[in-house]
Amino acid sequence: MKVDLIDLKYRYLDEHEQILKSINKLLKKGNLVLTDEVKSFEDNICSFTGMKYCLGLNSGTDALMMALWSIGIKKGDEVITTPISFIASAGAIAHLGAKPVFVDIGDDLNINPKNIEGAITSKTKAIMPVHWGGRICEMDSILAISKKYKIPVIEDAAQGMGAYYKKQHSGSFGLVSAFSGHPLKNLGAIGDSGFIVTNNRKIFNQIKLYRNHGLVSRDNASIFGINSRIDSINAEILSFRLRKLKSVINRRNKNVKLYRKYINTDKVLIPDNKKYEVNSYVMFLTLCEDRDKLQKYLLNNNIQSLIYYGTPLHLHEASKVYGYRRGNFPKAENICKKVLAFPHHQYLNEIQIKFVCNKINSFYKNY
Numbered sequence: 001m002k003v004d005l006i007d008l009k010y011r012y013l014d015e016h017e018q019i020l021k022s023i024n025k026l027l028k029k030g031n032l033v034l035t036d037e038v039k040s041f042e043d044n045i046c047s048f049t050g051m052k053y054c055l056g057l058n059s060g061t062d063a064l065m066m067a068l069w070s071i072g073i074k075k076g077d078e079v080i081t082t083p084i085s086f087i088a089s090a091g092a093i094a095h096l097g098a099k100p101v102f103v104d105i106g107d108d109l110n111i112n113p114k115n116i117e118g119a120i121t122s123k124t125k126a127i128m129p130v131h132w133g134g135r136i137c138e139m140d141s142i143l144a145i146s147k148k149y150k151i152p153v154i155e156d157a158a159q160g161m162g163a164y165y166k167k168q169h170s171g172s173f174g175l176v177s178a179f180s181g182h183p184l185k186n187l188g189a190i191g192d193s194g195f196i197v198t199n200n201r202k203i204f205n206q207i208k209l210y211r212n213h214g215l216v217s218r219d220n221a222s223i224f225g226i227n228s229r230i231d232s233i234n235a236e237i238l239s240f241r242l243r244k245l246k247s248v249i250n251r252r253n254k255n256v257k258l259y260r261k262y263i264n265t266d267k268v269l270i271p272d273n274k275k276y277e278v279n280s281y282v283m284f285l286t287l288c289e290d291r292d293k294l295q296k297y298l299l300n301n302n303i304q305s306l307i308y309y310g311t312p313l314h315l316h317e318a319s320k321v322y323g324y325r326r327g328n329f330p331k332a333e334n335i336c337k338k339v340l341a342f343p344h345h346q347y348l349n350e351i352q353i354k355f356v357c358n359k360i361n362s363f364y365k366n367y
C-alpha cells in the first residue's frame with residue numbers, strides 16, 4: 001500500500017465537474033478580473049468568518065504584507081512573531097523594512113504569550129501571532145498584552161480557515177488578518193491566492209486601493225499600489241470549496257482521532273487541543289523521537305511524510321542580518337529536530353491510517 005501525504009489529485013477527481021464548470025463559465029463570460037465572482041467570494045468569507053470586510057488577493061504573502069502596510073509598518077519598526085512558521089511570515093515583515101522580533105514558542109507550537117512582554121520596545125508596532133498547522137494561538141493572553149501596550153495584533157491566519165478559538169473564527173481577533181488560499185490549505189485554490197479580513201473600513205479601503213495599483217479611476221491613481229488581485233476563476237472555486245470546508249475539517253479531525261487511537265508508542269507526541277479549540281489541521285504535526293530515521297523507514301514502506309520545518313525562522317540565512325544565533329529560542333530549535341507531518345487529508349481512510357500507525361509502532365517496537 002502507498003500512502004500519500006496530500007490530497008490534491010484526489011480532490012480534483014472528486015471535484016472536477018464543478019471545477020471545470022467554473023472555468024468554463026468564467027472563460028465564456030470573457031471577463032476574468034475583479035468580476036462579480038470576486039465580490040461574492042469576499043461576501044462568502046465575511047459570512048463564514050463573521051467579519052465585515054474581505055479582499056481577495058494574489059497570495060497569503062501579499063495579504064500579510066498588505067495587512068502590515070495598512071497599519072503603517074515601515075522601516076525601523078519591530079513586529080513580534082514566532083520562529084515557527086513558513087518563511088513568508090518573517091519575509092512580509094522584512095519586506096516593509098521592519099524587523100521580525102522572534103520570541104520562543106509554547107507546547108502548542110505557537111508563540112508563547114509569556115515571552116511577548118519581554119520583547120516589547122519603543123519600536124514595537126505590531127504583534128503577529130501565526131496559527132501554526134491550523135491551531136489558533138492563545139488569543140486571550142495575546143489580546144490582553146495588545147490592549148495593555150496599545151500594540152495592534154495582525155493575525156497570520158494563512159493556515160487558519162475553519163479554525164476556532166472559544167467559538168470565534170481565526171482572523172477575527174486582530175485589527176486585520178491574512179489568509180492563504182495556496183492549493184495545500186484547507187480552503188485552497190487551483191493556484192496561488194490569499195485574502196484579508198478586517199472590521200476596519202479605513203484599512204479595507206486602503207488595501208482595496210493598493211491591490212489594484214492605487215487606481216481610483218482608469219486615469220487616476222491616488223497612490224502607487226501593486227497588482228495583487230485574486231483571479232476570478234480562483235475566487236469562484238474558493239466559494240465552491242468554502243461550502244465544503246466544514247466537512248473537510250471534520251474529516252481531518254476524524255483522521256487525527258484515528259491516529260491517536262492506533263499509535264501506541266510514547267515516542268510520538270501528538271499535541272493535545274484545548275476543549276475550546278477547533279484545530280483545522282492543515283497539517284497533522286507530531287513530535288517524533290529519532291525523526292529522520294522514522295521518516296526514512298516510512299518512505300521505505302511507501303508512506304510519505306514531511307518535515308514542517310527543519311529550520312526555525314531565526315536560523316535562516318536571511319535572518320542573519322538581525323543577529324540571531326542558534327540557542328536564541330531553544331524550544332523552537334528543539335521542535336525543528338522532532339517535527340514530522342504524517343499523511344493527512346480528507347480522502348484518507350481508516351485502513352490507510354491504521355497501516356501508517358502499524359508501521360510507526362513497528363519502527364519503535366525494538367527502540
Ligand SMILES: Cc1ncc(COP(=O)(O)O)c(C=O)c1O
Nearest residue numbers: 059060061086088158180181182
Ligand atoms: C503561516 C503562513 N504564513 C504565510 C504563508 C504564505 O502564504 P502564500 O503561500 O499563500 O503566499 C503561508 C503559506 O504556506 C503560511 O503557512
